[in-house]
Amino acid sequence: LDDGPCLDTIQLGQLEASFRQWIDETPRRDVRLARRRILIVFLLIRYTGAKLNEVLALDPFADISGQAVCIRDLDAPDRRQRTIAIGERLGEEILRTLADPDFRDSLGNLFSVDPAFVRRKFYERAEACGFAKRLGGPEMIRRARAVELVRGNMPLPAVQKLLGHSTPNLTVAHVSFSDEELQRATQLFMRSEEHTSELQSRLHL
Secondary structure: OOOOOOOOHHHHHHHHHHHHHHHHOOOOHHHHHHHHHHHHHHHHHHHHOOOHHHHHOOOHHHHEOOOEEEEEOOOOOOOOEEEEEOOHHHHHHHHHHHHOHHHHHHHOOOOOOOHHHHHHHHHHHHHHOOOOHHHHOHHHHHHHHHHHHHHOOOOHHHHHHHHOOOOOOHHHOOOOOOHHHHHHHHHHHHHHHHHHHHHHHHHOO
8 A cells, every 4th residue: 555645534434424415415306316326336435445347337236235245356357256344334224225116226227327427426525525536536435445444453465355456565475365254354343443433423422
């Protein structure tokens, strides 16, 4: 991970809040549904570290459960898969959204959205928060998640596997994690992350 600037955990939270406010700003249900799809794309990138094209290629009804997301590496010749654990609250929110009949109907071709459109909306939300536009790009959100995980003491090899990196740096080249170990490490981190978030929320009440 290079040391260039990226959003920290608090700023990522502000960006997420901006997406949620954006949904509530319109009285039109069809527009809210379309905006909620963009929010789900953001949440998946923000909490799984997946690439934008990987998220847009998901079949949400087959690839997302209440506990994990199955992501295919579209850049790998064999399109290998990695399963990434997600927090309980995020899983419940996504499943609740997918269970909404109107949302299901609005998906049409699943998450098949123009990537350029998604990027524009990410940039707009970043600017609405007062951040530099580029810091809200999908690649920068993915990178910010990686930095967040490393700073949260998740082992670097696990972070690299979670992100789908095929060439870990030389310092960890001989350390490997099975899919089961990766899921356990991610679940532990997500539980700790959710617990910390709850404590912070209570402190601000």
